[in-house]
Amino acid sequence: MIFGATGDLAKRKLFPSLYRLYQKGKLSERFAVVGVARRALSNEEFQLSVKESIEAASDKNGNHDEFISHFHYHSHDVTDSSSYLSLKQMASDLDSHYGLGGNRIFYLAMAPEFFGTIAEHLKADGLTDVAGFKRLVIEKPFGHDVESAKQLNKQIRNAFSEDEIYRIDHYLGKEMVQNIEVIRFANAIFEPLWNNRYISNIQLTSSEVLGVEERGRYYETSGALRDMVQNHMLQMVALLAMEPPIRLTTEEIRSEKVKVLRAMRPLEGDAVNEHFVRGQYGKGKIDEEEVPAYRDEPMVDPSSNTETFVAGKLLIDNFRWAGVPIYIRTGKRMETKSTKIVIQFKDIPMNLYYQSEQTLNPNLLVIHIQPGEGISLYLNAKKSGQNVEATPVKLNFANKGIDGINTPEAYEKLLFDCMRGDATNFTHWDEVALSWSFVDKISEVWESEKAENFPNYESGTMGPREADQLLEKDGFFWWPVT
Numbered sequence: 001m002i003f004g005a006t007g008d009l010a011k012r013k014l015f016p017s018l019y020r021l022y023q024k025g026k027l028s029e030r031f032a033v034v035g036v037a038r039r040a041l042s043n044e045e046f047q048l049s050v051k052e053s054i055e056a057a058s059d060k061n062g063n064h065d066e067f068i069s070h071f072h073y074h075s076h077d078v079t080d081s082s083s084y085l086s087l088k089q090m091a092s093d094l095d096s097h098y099g100l101g102g103n104r105i106f107y108l109a110m111a112p113e114f115f116g117t118i119a120e121h122l123k124a125d126g127l128t129d130v131a132g133f134k135r136l137v138i139e140k141p142f143g144h145d146v147e148s149a150k151q152l153n154k155q156i157r158n159a160f161s162e163d164e165i166y167r168i169d170h171y172l173g174k175e176m177v178q179n180i181e182v183i184r185f186a187n188a189i190f191e192p193l194w195n196n197r198y199i200s201n202i203q204l205t206s207s208e209v210l211g212v213e214e215r216g217r218y219y220e221t222s223g224a225l226r227d228m229v230q231n232h233m234l235q236m237v238a239l240l241a242m243e244p245p246i247r248l249t250t251e252e253i254r255s256e257k258v259k260v261l262r263a264m265r266p267l268e269g270d271a272v273n274e275h276f277v278r279g280q281y282g283k284g285k286i287d288e289e290e291v292p293a294y295r296d297e298p299m300v301d302p303s304s305n306t307e308t309f310v311a312g313k314l315l316i317d318n319f320r321w322a323g324v325p326i327y328i329r330t331g332k333r334m335e336t337k338s339t340k341i342v343i344q345f346k347d348i349p350m351n352l353y354y355q356s357e358q359t360l361n362p363n364l365l366v367i368h369i370q371p372g373e374g375i376s377l378y379l380n381a382k383k384s385g386q387n388v389e390a391t392p393v394k395l396n397f398a399n400k401g402i403d404g405i406n407t408p409e410a411y412e413k414l415l416f417d418c419m420r421g422d423a424t425n426f427t428h429w430d431e432v433a434l435s436w437s438f439v440d441k442i443s444e445v446w447e448s449e450k451a452e453n454f455p456n457y458e459s460g461t462m463g464p465r466e467a468d469q470l471l472e473k474d475g476f477f478w479w480p481v482t
């Protein structure tokens with residue numbers, strides 16, 4: 001059951017992902033999709049919109065008729081108690097028709113203010129009384145701060161147990177994010193070095209070229225800290241820094257991630273502005289075109305205090321990571337669209353290859369997450385020629401190149417995981433609560449002090465100068481690796 005089936009997410013991501021699973025034979029023939037949304041549509045109109053979305057996403061010529069015949073529509077206002085009963089009837093008719101054994105997934109592809117209400121109605125009106133499994137898939141944002149997240153969690157936990165709740169973080173569906181774990185735990189050459197004895201610092205960047213676009217109203221209540229750091233950035237930090245789990249089960253992996261979040265040094269008061277930098281884009285040029293400042297975007301307050309950029313220094317107070325700064329930065333209207341992680345190793349104890357003041361480059365391991373997926377390792381090797389001189393070399397592995405297999409869309413993987421009942425790549429409540437608690441302290445300071453220097457970076461750049469200074473203070477700089 002997809003709540004919000006006429007929305008953008010359903011059309012651009014969910015229907016095409018379901019179709020790809022179907023094509024690959026990963027969906028059984030015995031399935032039905034109930035689209036729920038406010039608009040009055042017939043089944044035929046809904047099926048046509050599903051067909052259009054599949055065609056727009058990929059496949060123009062395939063035979064979609066069999067696939068779309070599994071789609072049914074229920075016009076329903078989620079705030080109206082009376083319409084849940086007819087939805088229940090429809091679901092149980094489809095259950096008998098397709099022989100579904102009472103297995104149900106409820107996907108909430110709607111604005112978050114409805115999440116709690118829907119979950120409560122699903123229980124109260126008996127839609128969750130099923131003979132098979134019941135699962136709830138819930139989109140971000142999960143709350144606005146720790147208190148609202150707790151409130152929401154309480155509402156949904158009335159209807160679903162923790163192991164029936166699948167909180168989406170679409171970064172966790174990305175192939176290369178899942179690969180972090182494999183790179184670390186399947187290679188003898190990395191894991192022994194993965195600690196404060198050999199790593200000098202870690203840098204995570206997730207930059208976007210796009211501005212806020214049509215999402216000004218939502219973004220004004222969120223900002224980069226809530227939109228990106230609380231979820232995606234901290235999830236990547238947890239995967240990078242966790243201890244090897246004793247087994248690759250959902251519980252074991254989650255419990256190691258939770259420990260990282262617990263060990264993250266909390267920031268309060270003055271420490272916030274010492275460790276974190278906020279930015280907001282001004283006008284500038286992207287691909288030779290003038291683009292407006294954030295404050296001139298639609299639905300944005302002309303004196304907005306909302307940050308469109310965040311850079312921060314995280315410290316993890318445990319044996320493995322004590323003293324290793326983990327720098328993160330994310331923002332809109334930056335120079336390039338890129339998500340990548342740079343692991344900088346410590347300098348070797350003595351350099352035999354000094355060349356006229358030039359020191360050796362440190363070894364770097366770069367994990368490219370998007371747009372290109374892959375790994376690069378920067379080493380030093382001998383420069384060809386008579387002299388013994390060192391020169392940096394880059395070993396590259398690009399994921400896309402292999403057998404022409406394109407990386408599956410994150411949603412396809414996540415939907416498949418949910419159908420199989422594997423919650424590893426979804427966020428557990430403990431992770432949500434811990435990351436909100438960390439981020440809330442920063443929001444408190446930033447919301448109480450207006451940023452006098454906004455806008456403080458030009459569109460089309462890598463963010464404000466203060467983000468560079470954050471690393472310079474520690475003797476580092478952001479690696480401009482591509």
Ligand code: NAD
Nearest residue numbers: 004005006007008009037038076077078109110112139140
């Ligand atoms: P949208 O505004 O395009 O769609 C909202 C849907 O909800 C529509 O189908 C609408 O009919 C339905 N709806 C609204 N009020 C209703 C009501 N009272 N009763 C019944 N149906 C109602 O939103 P979207 O972009 O598809 O996003 C949905 C969720 O997914 C949000 O939580 C968003 O943050 C999240 N999300 C979206 C994307 C994306 O790519 N669009 C990416 C990540 C997360």
